[in-house]
Amino acid sequence: MFSNWKRAGVKIALVLAVGIVFWWGCSGKKEMAGSGDAASKVYVAPGSYDEFYAFLSGGFSGQVAAYGLPSGRLLRVIPVFAVNPENGYGYSEETKGMFNSTHGFIPWDDSHHPELSKTDDVPDGRWLFINSNNTPRIARIDLSTFRTAEILEIPNSGGNHASPFATENTEYVVAATRFSVPIPDRDVPINSFKENFKGTLTFVKVDQTSGNMDIAFQILAPGFDYDLSHAGKGPSSGWFFFSTYNTEQAHTLLEINASQKDKDFILAVNWKKAEEYVKQGKAKDWDGEYYHNVFNESTQMAESNLKKGVKMLIPSECPGLLYLMPCPKSPHGADVDPSGEYIVGGGKLATVIPVFSFSKMQKAIEAKAFDGEVEGIPVLKYDEVIAGEVKEPGLGPLHTEFDGKGFAYTSHFVSSEIVKWKIGTWEVVDRMPAYYSIGHLMIPGGDSRQPWGKYVLAMNKITKDRYLPTGPELNQSAQLIDITGDKMKLLLDFPTVGEPHYAQGIAAELVTKHQKKIFDINENKHPHVTKSEKDARVERKGNEVRVYMTAARSHFSPDNIEGIKVGDVVYFHVTNLEQDWDIAHGFAIKGGDNAELLLMPGETLTYRWTPKKAGIYPFYCTDFCSALHQEMQGYIRVSAANANVPISFGTGK
Amino acid sequence: MKTRIMFVALLITSVMLWSCGEASGENAKQPVKTGANAGAGSNAAKSNPSGLNTFQLEHGVGPITAELKLAAVNATLAKTGEKIFETKCFSCHRLDDRYVGPPLREVTKRRKPEYVVNMILNPDEMIKKHPDAKKLLAEYMTPMTFQNVTKDEAMAILEYFRYSAEQKKK
Numbered sequence: 001m002f003s004n005w006k007r008a009g010v011k012i013a014l015v016l017a018v019g020i021v022f023w024w025g026c027s028g029k030k031e032m033a034g035s036g037d038a039a040s041k042v043y044v045a046p047g048s049y050d051e052f053y054a055f056l057s058g059g060f061s062g063q064v065a066a067y068g069l070p071s072g073r074l075l076r077v078i079p080v081f082a083v084n085p086e087n088g089y090g091y092s093e094e095t096k097g098m099f100n101s102t103h104g105f106i107p108w109d110d111s112h113h114p115e116l117s118k119t120d121d122v123p124d125g126r127w128l129f130i131n132s133n134n135t136p137r138i139a140r141i142d143l144s145t146f147r148t149a150e151i152l153e154i155p156n157s158g159g160n161h162a163s164p165f166a167t168e169n170t171e172y173v174v175a176a177t178r179f180s181v182p183i184p185d186r187d188v189p190i191n192s193f194k195e196n197f198k199g200t201l202t203f204v205k206v207d208q209t210s211g212n213m214d215i216a217f218q219i220l221a222p223g224f225d226y227d228l229s230h231a232g233k234g235p236s237s238g239w240f241f242f243s244t245y246n247t248e249q250a251h252t253l254l255e256i257n258a259s260q261k262d263k264d265f266i267l268a269v270n271w272k273k274a275e276e277y278v279k280q281g282k283a284k285d286w287d288g289e290y291y292h293n294v295f296n297e298s299t300q301m302a303e304s305n306l307k308k309g310v311k312m313l314i315p316s317e318c319p320g321l322l323y324l325m326p327c328p329k330s331p332h333g334a335d336v337d338p339s340g341e342y343i344v345g346g347g348k349l350a351t352v353i354p355v356f357s358f359s360k361m362q363k364a365i366e367a368k369a370f371d372g373e374v375e376g377i378p379v380l381k382y383d384e385v386i387a388g389e390v391k392e393p394g395l396g397p398l399h400t401e402f403d404g405k406g407f408a409y410t411s412h413f414v415s416s417e418i419v420k421w422k423i424g425t426w427e428v429v430d431r432m433p434a435y436y437s438i439g440h441l442m443i444p445g446g447d448s449r450q451p452w453g454k455y456v457l458a459m460n461k462i463t464k465d466r467y468l469p470t471g472p473e474l475n476q477s478a479q480l481i482d483i484t485g486d487k488m489k490l491l492l493d494f495p496t497v498g499e500p501h502y503a504q505g506i507a508a509e510l511v512t513k514h515q516k517k518i519f520d521i522n523e524n525k526h527p528h529v530t531k532s533e534k535d536a537r538v539e540r541k542g543n544e545v546r547v548y549m550t551a552a553r554s555h556f557s558p559d560n561i562e563g564i565k566v567g568d569v570v571y572f573h574v575t576n577l578e579q580d581w582d583i584a585h586g587f588a589i590k591g592g593d594n595a596e597l598l599l600m601p602g603e604t605l606t607y608r609w610t611p612k613k614a615g616i617y618p619f620y621c622t623d624f625c626s627a628l629h630q631e632m633q634g635y636i637r638v639s640a641a642n643a644n645v646p647i648s649f650g651t652g653k
Numbered sequence: 654m655k656t657r658i659m660f661v662a663l664l665i666t667s668v669m670l671w672s673c674g675e676a677s678g679e680n681a682k683q684p685v686k687t688g689a690n691a692g693a694g695s696n697a698a699k700s701n702p703s704g705l706n707t708f709q710l711e712h713g714v715g716p717i718t719a720e721l722k723l724a725a726v727n728a729t730l731a732k733t734g735e736k737i738f739e740t741k742c743f744s745c746h747r748l749d750d751r752y753v754g755p756p757l758r759e760v761t762k763r764r765k766p767e768y769v770v771n772m773i774l775n776p777d778e779m780i781k782k783h784p785d786a787k788k789l790l791a792e793y794m795t796p797m798t799f800q801n802v803t804k805d806e807a808m809a810i811l812e813y814f815r816y817s818a819e820q821k822k823k
Contacts, residue, residue: 521740532739552744553795577744580798627794
């Protein structure tokens with residue numbers, strides 16, 4: 001009886017298993033590559049280069065990831081707003097200063113929107129800017145080294161979301177606060193929001209030679225949430241457009257309370273006028289402390305300065321500075337088409353995609369076609385500024401980019417699709433499902449005057465079953481889509497780092513042409529550089545010990561050190577003397593409560609160490625550098641605090 | 654049971670063979686990669702296995718393609734060369750001792766000056782192509798790399814070697 005049941009059980013299990021497999025195969029109708037020739041379109045032969053760089057923000061990873069397109073190959077993760085023990089960024093004495101803020105040392109942030117520097121509104125491959133959303137800052141990455149060169153804190157801001165979009169020639173990058181807060185910040189009841197909370201729009205000047213940023217001026221704006229932005233171009237040159245939501249000014253349960261009104265606003269800023277007002281002395285001197293951290297490539301050291309005070313423009317005292325364009329509903333994207341005439345609002349909760357006309361806006365301003373005002377800022381009549389609406393585009397339109405051939409591509413989060421529509425007729429011409437729940441999308445140069453309209457990259461929020469599962473936590477997914485034909489074609493899926501919010505793409509040669517391969521040792525002005533193995537040494541001053549160490553394949557010098565004592569503060573100033581591309585060395589000490597150092601050719605980095613116990617401490621090179629890499633090691637002798645062991649050191653003797 | 658296992662084994666083998674055949678079929682379509690020197694073409698290149706011509710065998714491969722006209726040793730230039738040597742070369746080379754690489758006091762007695770300069774300026778190609786440089790790599794195992802020196806700097810380093818060769822060992 002029992003065995004019969006058992007046999008039957010096995011049969012049932014088998015039938016069930018087959019059923020499940022069939023069912024899974026059926027219900028899991030996953031979209032595979034959309035067209036037969038997809039593989040060949042994304043195949044970049046071994047040793048060959050991709051056509052485009054794509055820079056995707058890392059979101060909650062705080063970093064930026066660089067990929068090649070069309071292959072989707074991950075080229076490099078650039079550490080920006082999060083410390084990176086992998087190479088010592090944020091741990092080495094040289095890089096710690098990059099994380100200074102008025103809130104102290106901040107080891108993490110949430111990076112959202114990369115923005116390439118531009119010349120004549122075309123990406124030029126010099127720098128990449130990116131915002132941190134949590135503790136308001138903007139970073140500049142030098143694309144000759146793929147390193148964070150500068151981090152500027154934004155004062156008088158609650159969270160830097162609408163940032164760091166750039167003007168046509170990168171004269172400014174902007175930073176508008178997501179959270180309105182008391183400006184300046186102070187202790188007030190939260191329910192005094194309407195009375196006390198304000199937004200700010202910050203204009204950050206960029207030096208065209210060094211790339212260095214500084215705050216030029218701020219504009220005190222109504223207490224809304226500022227979401228995204230883009231600068232005008234061509235005819236709309238001199239203007240900036242910011243999307244706003246929570247114009248209801250709710251401070252709790254925003255998902256309901258900030259979704260009450262049918263329309264929020266696109267805020268248009270005449271920044272040329274702002275410059276004039278500042279020049280005329282109309283800006284007020286406001287409090288506002290902020291850190292400005294610049295990595296000096298010559299001294300190879302972060303220079304961190306606390307700055308005080310900003311110039312603040314008050315809109316009610318500056319006529320013609322700001323205008324509000326009603327925009328349905330809780331808009332995300334504020335995207336300007338390549339001609340500069342159209343501004344597309346991506347209303348998350350809207351049933352249409354509204355497209356505003358810059359020329360109509362100018363006429364409406366001239367004719368004073370206002371529909372009231374908010375805090376002295378005129379509200380333009382919707383009908384007087386709208387060029388057209390894309391009807392029934394999909395659910396949850398978020399963000400739009402352009403192909404330069406007369407079409408726009410809008411991501412739709414709720415209906416999980418990209419919708420292609422025609423500029424001028426506003427008709428939907430194609431749809432492409434996204435797997436799953438797309439946030440932003442990116443066409444290389446697709447927010448510029450001259451898009452490279454070959455691909456659109458979807459950055460999806462939900463991954464589910466697209467890859468081999470990795471437990472409950474899955475990497476976000478990107479999808480590459482061919483947009484050269486009438487119909488979009490899905491080419492490729494690839495997993496990403498962190499949570500990409502937005503991305504920038506650029507023709508590879510604009511970046512490769514000024515790549516740095518090494519740091520010239522002759523230009524190394526680090527205060528503790530050791531330029532020859534001859535000068536390698538150990539110096540004691542009280543309980544401070546400085547080790548001037550060199551690294552070259554395949555030894556450190558010195559590699560035997562004695563005379564260190566418990567209680568000492570030891571600085572290992574390690575210089576990589578190699579001068580050939582990609583000959584890196586690493587440095588790590590047993591028990592060191594610090595991250596390792598990774599040293600590129602010609603670079604000096606410093607490892608701070610406070611040994612706690614007497615004994616022998618091995619150290620070694622962590623980056624496989626040569627056939628004798630495993631021999632690249634040494635010993636440090638640590639003696640008791642009261643020992644009489646003198647400092648001694650050597651290599652090979 | 655045995656036959657079933659045999660059958661499965663056969664099946665696996667045939668699948669392997671089939672995929673193998675596929676792979677070699679793919680490979681056959683790839684153009685045959687030729688040596689970097691193929692077609693570079695002098696008669697000398699064809700007559701010795703390294704593919705280098707007579708000049709290259711004696712004077713090395715690199716930017717120096719004709720004999721250098723050298724004056725008497727210039728001590729000032731040698732001093733400049735010593736400074737460059739200390740930063741760019743000293744972690745691997747000593748004058749009198751074997752270190753990461755060979756001792757160099759008498760390098761100008763072993764090698765033509767053009768060879769020395771080509772080795773400094775073009776080590777990557779030298780250790781791939783020149784029979785003597787290849788032998789040294791096999792002995793020392795750490796490949797010499799370009800240390801980002803200009804031709805003028807390489808000439809100064811050469812002068813330092815010529816100068817050192819005249820000095821006694823310390």
